[in-house]
Amino acid sequence: MLYVELFLQGLxxxxxxxxxxxxxxxxxxxxRILHIAHAGLFTLGGYIGVLVTDATGSLALALLVAAxxxxxxxxxxxxxxxxxxxxxxPFVALIASIGLFIAxxxxxxxxxxxxxxxxxxxxxxxxxxxxxxxxxxxxxAVMGGGVVVIAVLALLxxxxxxxxxWKATVTDPQMAQSFGIDTVRVRxxxxxxxxxxxxxxxxxxALMNNLVEPTMGSxxxxxxxxxxxxxxxxxxxxxxxxxxxxxxxxAFGTIYLGDLMDRDAIAFAFLIxxxxxxxxxxxxxxx
Amino acid sequence: xxxxxHISLLTVMGISVTFALSLNLITGFCxxxxxxxxxxxxxxxxxxxxxxxxGLPVPLGLAAGALLxxxxxxxxxxxxxxxxxxxxxxxxxxxxxxxxxIVRQQDxxxxxxxxxxxxxxxxxxxxxxxxxxxxxxxxxxxxxYLKKSWLGFAFDAxxxxxxxxxxxxxxxxxxxxxxxxxGCAIAGLAGGLYAHNVRFIDPDSFGFVESxxxxxMVVIGGIGSVWGVIVAAAGLSVLPLWIQFIEDYKLLIYGGxxxxxxxxxxxxxAGAVAAVARRGRTEP
Amino acid sequence: xxxxxxxxxxxVRFGGVTAIDGVSFAMEPGELLGLIGPNGAGKTTMMRAIxxxxxxxxxxxxxxxxxxxxxxxxxxxxxxxxxxxxLVRPFxxxxxxxxxxxxxxxxxxxxxxGALARVDxxxxxxxxxxLLDRVGIADVADAWPGNLPLGFLKRLEVARALALDPQLxxxxxxxxxxxxxxxxxxxxxxxxxxRQGLSxxxxxxxxxxxxxxxxxxxxxxNGRRIGxxxxxxxxxxxxxxxxxxxxxxxHAAA
Numbered sequence: 001m002l003y004v005e006l007f008l009q010g011l012x013x014x015x016x017x018x019x020x021x022x023x024x025x026x027x028x029x030x031x032r033i034l035h036i037a038h039a040g041l042f043t044l045g046g047y048i049g050v051l052v053t054d055a056t057g058s059l060a061l062a063l064l065v066a067a068x069x070x071x072x073x074x075x076x077x078x079x080x081x082x083x084x085x086x087x088x089x090p091f092v093a094l095i096a097s098i099g100l101f102i103a104x105x106x107x108x109x110x111x112x113x114x115x116x117x118x119x120x121x122x123x124x125x126x127x128x129x130x131x132x133x134x135x136x137x138x139x140x141a142v143m144g145g146g147v148v149v150i151a152v153l154a155l156l157x158x159x160x161x162x163x164x165x166w167k168a169t170v171t172d173p174q175m176a177q178s179f180g181i182d183t184v185r186v187r188x189x190x191x192x193x194x195x196x197x198x199x200x201x202x203x204x205x206a207l208m209n210n211l212v213e214p215t216m217g218s219x220x221x222x223x224x225x226x227x228x229x230x231x232x233x234x235x236x237x238x239x240x241x242x243x244x245x246x247x248x249x250x251a252f253g254t255i256y257l258g259d260l261m262d263r264d265a266i267a268f269a270f271l272i273x274x275x276x277x278x279x280x281x282x283x284x285x286x287x
Numbered sequence: 288x289x290x291x292x293h294i295s296l297l298t299v300m301g302i303s304v305t306f307a308l309s310l311n312l313i314t315g316f317c318x319x320x321x322x323x324x325x326x327x328x329x330x331x332x333x334x335x336x337x338x339x340x341x342g343l344p345v346p347l348g349l350a351a352g353a354l355l356x357x358x359x360x361x362x363x364x365x366x367x368x369x370x371x372x373x374x375x376x377x378x379x380x381x382x383x384x385x386x387x388x389i390v391r392q393q394d395x396x397x398x399x400x401x402x403x404x405x406x407x408x409x410x411x412x413x414x415x416x417x418x419x420x421x422x423x424x425x426x427x428x429x430x431x432y433l434k435k436s437w438l439g440f441a442f443d444a445x446x447x448x449x450x451x452x453x454x455x456x457x458x459x460x461x462x463x464x465x466x467x468x469x470g471c472a473i474a475g476l477a478g479g480l481y482a483h484n485v486r487f488i489d490p491d492s493f494g495f496v497e498s499x500x501x502x503x504m505v506v507i508g509g510i511g512s513v514w515g516v517i518v519a520a521a522g523l524s525v526l527p528l529w530i531q532f533i534e535d536y537k538l539l540i541y542g543g544x545x546x547x548x549x550x551x552x553x554x555x556x557a558g559a560v561a562a563v564a565r566r567g568r569t570e571p
Numbered sequence: 572x573x574x575x576x577x578x579x580x581x582x583v584r585f586g587g588v589t590a591i592d593g594v595s596f597a598m599e600p601g602e603l604l605g606l607i608g609p610n611g612a613g614k615t616t617m618m619r620a621i622x623x624x625x626x627x628x629x630x631x632x633x634x635x636x637x638x639x640x641x642x643x644x645x646x647x648x649x650x651x652x653x654x655x656x657x658l659v660r661p662f663x664x665x666x667x668x669x670x671x672x673x674x675x676x677x678x679x680x681x682x683x684x685g686a687l688a689r690v691d692x693x694x695x696x697x698x699x700x701x702l703l704d705r706v707g708i709a710d711v712a713d714a715w716p717g718n719l720p721l722g723f724l725k726r727l728e729v730a731r732a733l734a735l736d737p738q739l740x741x742x743x744x745x746x747x748x749x750x751x752x753x754x755x756x757x758x759x760x761x762x763x764x765x766r767q768g769l770s771x772x773x774x775x776x777x778x779x780x781x782x783x784x785x786x787x788x789x790x791x792x793n794g795r796r797i798g799x800x801x802x803x804x805x806x807x808x809x810x811x812x813x814x815x816x817x818x819x820x821x822h823a824a825a
Binding site: 435436437438440443444447448450451453454455456457458459460461462464465 | 622643644646648649654656662663664669673676679680682683684685688689690692731735
């Protein structure tokens with residue numbers, strides 16, 4: 001029973017990681033930027049979710065508002081912050097992004113206060129029994145929603161024109177442009193989708209914990225970086241698998257390695273071991 | 288004579304300058320990014336504190352902490368031989384979290400509570416300040432010398448293009464490991480001094496924010512520029528102490544500065560000064 | 572006399588593709604050996620197997636009687652190889668002079684601790700100036716490589732390789748991208764270096780210049796050696812002619 005419980009907990013956590021990480025990997029695949037500020041958008045999604053749900057009573061509306069607002073903000077972030085420094089050495093964008101993320105967390109703290117917000121009447125808290133386990137509807141929604149959304153995204157990338165345009169832009173921007181693909185639009189769309197997904201993840205995590213804090217994005221942010229590296233940078237399917245795997249490994253690790261190191265350290269120990277054996281990531285192909 | 292306030296200010300400054308210069312050696316000179324450098328400050332601090340608690344004389348404790356940090360740094364440097372650039376950034380960030388996660392769970396290392404009550408240096412505040420400033424000055428002198436030496440010359444090549452450096456006979460792996468070993472050992476020394484200055488250490492003093500803070504000192508000063516890094520480290524370390532209201536907004540300012548410098552002057556202070564000097568020369 | 576460089580049955584595969592397939596050749600000290608072949612023949616892969624950038628799946632490379640197996644690139648450079656790369660890669664943050672001086676200081680950069688103990692660069696800079704003079708670009712010694720045209724950078728690559736005091740100089744398409752006059756001049760410089768006693772392997776697409784200056788050639792096609800010997804005789808071989816003409820014939824204009 002313990003195994004099943006740990007496994008399910010791992011999958012729930014892994015689904016959250018996946019929702020955050022997929023946006024990061026989309027950005028990395030396209031622009032080779034480690035977009036750490038992405039997690040700041042995730043936190044903002046959580047705040048919007050709580051505020052809109054409390055004001056209107058509708059979780060669906062909250063998800064929609066969070067996704068659209070944060071998606072647009074993601075596009076603005078690209079335009080204002082990243083586009084001007086794309087041709088600088090890679091650490092420039094990385095450090096700029098870290099700076100942006102720290103500043104965002106501080107702004108949330110100053111605007112919304114340091115102690116965080118909770119839902120007045122959190123929806124989806126009813127208990128569901130699955131394989132003898134008591135889960136809340138919110139937890140199930142996270143798990144199901146995360147996997148479905150990312151699977152659909154992976155499918156879209158394979159089967160649709162927009163997906164083809166995206167992949168072409170990733171592989172060779174100049175070639176894509178010469179085939180008439182508007183690569184700038186692809187980038188904006190990329191930021192919109194990735195940021196909107198992060199916002200949805202923020203709403204759902206806020207629901208699961210019934211709390212949004214300014215620093216809510218920190219841990220997912222660093223973990224998501226580990227995940228996109230494990231998944232083979234820029235690979236949506238690999239990111240999904242790596243996220244779920246990391247969630248499960250953490251769940252088991254805290255039981256069996258808990259005396260030696262904490263949860264975060266387990267995740268990064270796993271990352272380091274994998275990278276030393278396979279520098280291209282868990283599923284990445286050799287460059 | 289200096290009052291107690293300014294003595295503590297200068298002490299904090301000296302430790303920050305030493306710490307920032309140690310990262311500059313790795314990231315600035317040798318071009319290897321590290322997002323987990325605070326771990327080595329921590330290793331030095333824990334080494335010095337626990338060893339002096341165990342009865343070792345303070346100077347030996349400081350030296351042992353530095354050596355331990357250098358040795359572990361060389362091991363972490365091994366990862367830079369396997370992965371580069373973005374992957375290295377994430378890996379070193381992971382090393383930082385690994386350090387915190389291990390220290391937190393070990394009662395022998397003080398766990399969440401940290402370590403306190405270890406014997407002091409025996410120096411008064413002023414004497415300790417002189418020691419710290421002497422270490423900072425020695426680190427600065429060493430950095431300036433290194434930059435002029437053939438090691439600095441080869442580091443320039445490794446930082447710019449590893450593959451070509453190899454074709455000119457530079458054994459890139461050994462040079463990278465040397466950079467990590469030296470930089471981490473100096474960080475460890477700074478950590479030992481930090482422990483003896485604050486007289487209390489806990490895992491949170493060596494977290495990701497500290498790693499980013501020291502990186503911001505190097506970046507804002509100008510990656511690779513010894514003088515730029517000294518100015519930035521000295522300024523950023525005491526800014527919050529000088530202007531009390533900043534403490535509450537310290538992180539916002541760090542974050543904003545990091546972003547603004549990268550966005551508008553990726554060469555940092557040193558880059559901006561050089562650009563102004565160039566403009567001055569070309570204008571009549 | 573033992574061979575200076577010997578490739579014995581070298582095979583390199585990338586995934587399912589065999590880039591070079593059982594190639595053997597040897598060169599004597601003092602030779603100017605041309606290694607030629609149509610696009611995709613395996614020339615650059617052969618070069619990389621010699622410098623240790625790729626590891627052969629089979630066969631060995633021997634330099635002056637010593638098997639190079641297991642040695643990294645830097646170690647091979649220290650055993651007497653000098654390479655000028657096809658795509659120029661100068662250090663853009665150093666002057667032209669310092670690019671060469673760093674190579675000339677290879678004894679001082681053998682290890683980090685030895686390098687830390689040494690500061691003086693004047694001897695290496697003097698030597699670098701001589702070498703820049705030898706390849707004909709002494710007047711840009713203090714310029715930054717980013718501002719120089721390709722012809723200069725190609726010569727800088729050669730000067731850097733010479734500064735390593737190599738027993739054997741490997742030149743990977745030094746003439747590529749140069750106009751006819753520049754190519755001819757650099758080819759003359761290469762002949763001069765060879766006359767002064769330096770052994771050179773020249774990998775080149777410019778067949779005209781290769782036939783003009785090389786003492787012997789090795790021809791690769793589809794990863795196999797299809798010819799070896801005195802240039803005119805080899806080019807008269809129908810198999811070699813077919814390989815070149817089959818690729819479009821343009822190269823055989825020599």
